[in-house]
């Protein structure tokens with residue numbers, strides 16, 4: 001099983017991950033993406049879902065119109081692992097391709 005990151009490793013990883021922060025009171029990371037409209041938000045979710053399914057690592061997320069709130073944590077490990085960092089990176093890359101900072 002993949003290991004939880006130490007608090008220090010988590011902080012170091014987050015420095016390279018634009019927009020992602022630690023969730024208060026839980027070993028998880030979060031980012032809120034705001035897109036141009038619902039089409040773009042849902043396009044982001046579709047592309048991110050393909051990445052998630054391929055790597056068997058899935059986000060907790062909520063969509064309201066053009067906003068997508070994402071929380072990442074590795075349930076099996078009970079906290080943030082390198083798998084969450086990789087998915088967060090992939091989501092940032094997809095969002096950037098869609099013109100989201």
Ligand SMILES: C[C@H](O)[C@H](O)[C@H]1CNC2=NC(N)=NC(=O)C2=N1
Nearest residue numbers: 056057058059073074075076077
């Ligand atoms: C059986 C299957 O590998 C697990 O349920 C996977 C699926 N997706 C998952 N996603 C996340 N975020 N954490 C997990 O621990 C996890 N486990």
